[in-house]
Amino acid sequence: MIRKTIFAGFGGQGVLMMGYIYAHTVMNEGYHVTYLPSYGVEVRGGTANCTVAVSDEEIASPIASEPDYLVVMNKPSLYTYQNRVAPQGIIFLNSSIIDTRPTRKDLNIHDVPVGDIAGKLGNPRVQNVVMMGSFIKKTGLITPEAFLKGLKQILGEKKKSAMEINRKAFAAGYELEI
Amino acid sequence: MKKVFSRPKSLKNTAFHYCGGCGHSIAHRLIAESIDELDIQDRIIGVPPAGCAVIAYNYFDIDMLESPHGRGCAVATGIKRVLPDRVVFSYQGDGDLAAIGTAETFHAANRGENITVIFINNAVYGMTGGQMAPTTLLGQVSTTTPPGRSALLDGHPVHFSEILGQLPGTMYVERCAVNTPANVMKAKKAVKKAFQYQMDNVGFSLIEILSQCPTNWKMSPVEACRWVNEVMMKEYPLGIIKDSKR
Amino acid sequence: MQGNRVIGEAAIRAGCRFYAGYPITPQNELTEYMADNMRRAKGGTFIQAESEIAAINMVLGAAAAGARAMTSSSSPGISLKQEGISSLAADELPAVIVNIMRGGPGLGNILPSQGDYFQATRGGGHGDYRTIVLAPASVQELADLTMDAFDLADRYRNPVLILADGMMGQMMEPVEFSDPSSRQYPECYILKGKGKGKSKFIRGLILDAIRMEEHNWKLYRKYQVITQKEVRFETFWTDDAEILIVAYGTAARIAKGAIKRSREMGIPVGLIRPITLWPFPMEVIRSFAERVENFLVFEMNTGQMVEDVQLALGGIGKVQFYGRPGGVIPTPAELAKVIAYQARKK
Numbered sequence A: 001m002i003r004k005t006i007f008a009g010f011g012g013q014g015v016l017m018m019g020y021i022y023a024h025t026v027m028n029e030g031y032h033v034t035y036l037p038s039y040g041v042e043v044r045g046g047t048a049n050c051t052v053a054v055s056d057e058e059i060a061s062p063i064a065s066e067p068d069y070l071v072v073m074n075k076p077s078l079y080t081y082q083n084r085v086a087p088q089g090i091i092f093l094n095s096s097i098i099d100t101r102p103t104r105k106d107l108n109i110h111d112v113p114v115g116d117i118a119g120k121l122g123n124p125r126v127q128n129v130v131m132m133g134s135f136i137k138k139t140g141l142i143t144p145e146a147f148l149k150g151l152k153q154i155l156g157e158k159k160k161s162a163m164e165i166n167r168k169a170f171a172a173g174y175e176l177e178i
Numbered sequence B: 001m002k003k004v005f006s007r008p009k010s011l012k013n014t015a016f017h018y019c020g021g022c023g024h025s026i027a028h029r030l031i032a033e034s035i036d037e038l039d040i041q042d043r044i045i046g047v048p049p050a051g052c053a054v055i056a057y058n059y060f061d062i063d064m065l066e067s068p069h070g071r072g073c074a075v076a077t078g079i080k081r082v083l084p085d086r087v088v089f090s091y092q093g094d095g096d097l098a099a100i101g102t103a104e105t106f107h108a109a110n111r112g113e114n115i116t117v118i119f120i121n122n123a124v125y126g127m128t129g130g131q132m133a134p135t136t137l138l139g140q141v142s143t144t145t146p147p148g149r150s151a152l153l154d155g156h157p158v159h160f161s162e163i164l165g166q167l168p169g170t171m172y173v174e175r176c177a178v179n180t181p182a183n184v185m186k187a188k189k190a191v192k193k194a195f196q197y198q199m200d201n202v203g204f205s206l207i208e209i210l211s212q213c214p215t216n217w218k219m220s221p222v223e224a225c226r227w228v229n230e231v232m233m234k235e236y237p238l239g240i241i242k243d244s245k246r
Numbered sequence C: 001m002q003g004n005r006v007i008g009e010a011a012i013r014a015g016c017r018f019y020a021g022y023p024i025t026p027q028n029e030l031t032e033y034m035a036d037n038m039r040r041a042k043g044g045t046f047i048q049a050e051s052e053i054a055a056i057n058m059v060l061g062a063a064a065a066g067a068r069a070m071t072s073s074s075s076p077g078i079s080l081k082q083e084g085i086s087s088l089a090a091d092e093l094p095a096v097i098v099n100i101m102r103g104g105p106g107l108g109n110i111l112p113s114q115g116d117y118f119q120a121t122r123g124g125g126h127g128d129y130r131t132i133v134l135a136p137a138s139v140q141e142l143a144d145l146t147m148d149a150f151d152l153a154d155r156y157r158n159p160v161l162i163l164a165d166g167m168m169g170q171m172m173e174p175v176e177f178s179d180p181s182s183r184q185y186p187e188c189y190i191l192k193g194k195g196k197g198k199s200k201f202i203r204g205l206i207l208d209a210i211r212m213e214e215h216n217w218k219l220y221r222k223y224q225v226i227t228q229k230e231v232r233f234e235t236f237w238t239d240d241a242e243i244l245i246v247a248y249g250t251a252a253r254i255a256k257g258a259i260k261r262s263r264e265m266g267i268p269v270g271l272i273r274p275i276t277l278w279p280f281p282m283e284v285i286r287s288f289a290e291r292v293e294n295f296l297v298f299e300m301n302t303g304q305m306v307e308d309v310q311l312a313l314g315g316i317g318k319v320q321f322y323g324r325p326g327g328v329i330p331t332p333a334e335l336a337k338v339i340a341y342q343a344r345k346k
């Protein structure tokens, strides 16, 4: 089994963080994992992306030429990556700000209005965690408990207070009808 | 009978290879005397350059580490940071320090590295046979400025000590000469003071020494000494350029 | 942990107490990690140098003064360090130099590449010398080989190069740090001021031809010992292989993925992965040639290590090459196609 995911969006949307928490939690669960952020000139100009590969055996390449999953937080990223997604792959789409649909018909599109949900929770900064709630449920690789445990480790002692709102954000995403 | 002239302890019993009347020999001697007088022979480390003084380690009876051409201040930085309680100095020519090693020298001064630099300005590349140095005077003939150095074609003589004097990291800079007994005495005082500053953790110090190179200047040793007085010092006046402890 | 940071952490754990570097992508996180953490180590020094040239020369001074010292850069910066690396080799001083390779020549780009193989394995700078070259292929190996690099540098009093690429530097994988060995470096080679003893000097300048020759032969004999003792490699699925891929670093990872695919299609293919690029596993490759005829060298360049493989085989067997230079990272599927083509041709 090998699953590759590209997370992409504007810098500041917590895109690298999504990938990082995900990589960290699947690692806790005993999988082989690689996390590869975009770097250098690629990240100038405000876009960010990272690739996470998860497998039950050694991972040959941390790069995803055909990602199974694509998580897009903004429109430019959808245009950039939609054609790379593997046949029958899943796109997780921030439907709060992306008003177009992918042109490909074989893909499984999953709308997550992360902006609206985070807005209701009163904290737009947790949009990425809302997305992860939905992502974890749909992909089913790890349990929500495992994810929250990993999230807590990463937030650490310093940001203990942030855990509560993040837990709510995750739950909101997880409970979304899919 | 009182012995008035003897080899400093910090010099080995080896004859210098320098040409007759060369300023390097005098500079070596006064550095060695300063080391003796401060009693730091056991804990000083020197960094000789690529240049006529490249085998200074054959003369000084102290620990030494050769540096690639121009990198003396970077090498000395590495040593000093690892061994902060040792006295560390680099010994560099004008080509070494003010051409190829400009960046290393400038930034060591700017970081305020607690090291001492002995800067031998003889207005030529001595070792490679008398080419133009950054310090070569306008009109001065060298093997690469046969008609004399032209500001238009070859740029201007660099006043590196003055430039370093501008930096907040620099604590002590003085220009000296070794062309007369009186100047030698002053130069030695300056070198000794620079070492003392380092021992007192004051910071970066540099002593520039106008140094005669009779061979490449194509002069007799006596003429060379006179040329330092009459020509070189007009461009590079002696004296303290910066002393933040004064 | 991210590869670049892992190198920094492993170095500090191995007792590295001096680091000087100059920013260049894709290795900046290593410089930054050292800025953050070197001061945590007792007696540790971090300097952001004014250039790569200054950085390597600071390392030269620190190494002579007895510190475990390291610098890091990426391809263009490594070119600037060559003068200093040559001096370290001449002076027989230990130091670790990390090259997180990017696309070249010239400024090139900042993507992963393996274009610096020749430079790394042939000494790199001027003069008759070699550096030990370690080529990690995982983040775990970055940790292990960084620690080993300091021991090797000390043991042979020679610069050791860690040759990785932007992908190794940027990617994150789980890692465990092993316990460092205690340092064995003879005091007599350290400059500390002469103390009560005899003064010493460290230098590379030897004007007399006969003595310089002696020094060269002395270094040569040292390199011979390294060649005999320090070759490292990994083999993967070689037992029944009829085609052998030779690849290192990132390319070797990709090759493993390609081999799995090829095996599923019934193609008997395996991998020899040199871990030391110098000394190169000449004899290992040669011994495989007694059984295997087809070799496929795979590099992220236009063909550099392939020359060493040809040298190792000395004319026996068939050597093919597949490469992607310039920062392109081929996929396992792409390489599997190349393997299938080779299998059909054979």
Ligand SMILES: Cc1ncc(C[n+]2csc(CCOP(=O)(O)OP(=O)(O)O)c2C)c(N)n1
Pocket (backbone or CB within 6 Å): B050, B051, B052, B053, B069, B092, B093, B094, B095, B096, B097, B120, B122, B124, B125, B126, B127, B128, B133
């Ligand atoms: C990288 C490099 N370039 C050039 C040289 C050749 N070289 C040796 S000494 C020297 C100039 C020395 O002039 P200076 O620093 O003024 O010292 P002097 O001999 O005058 O005391 C040069 C160019 C070298 N050793 N290394």
Ligand code: SF4
Pocket (backbone or CB within 6 Å): B017, B018, B019, B021, B022, B023, B024, B052, B122, B126, B127, B212, B213, B214, B215, B216
């Ligand atoms: S060439 Fe000039 S600097 Fe060099 S030893 Fe002779 S006199 Fe001195």
Ligand SMILES: [Mg+2]
Pocket (backbone or CB within 6 Å): B093, B094, B095, B120, B121, B122, B123, B124, B125, B126, B133
């Ligand atoms: Mg000179």
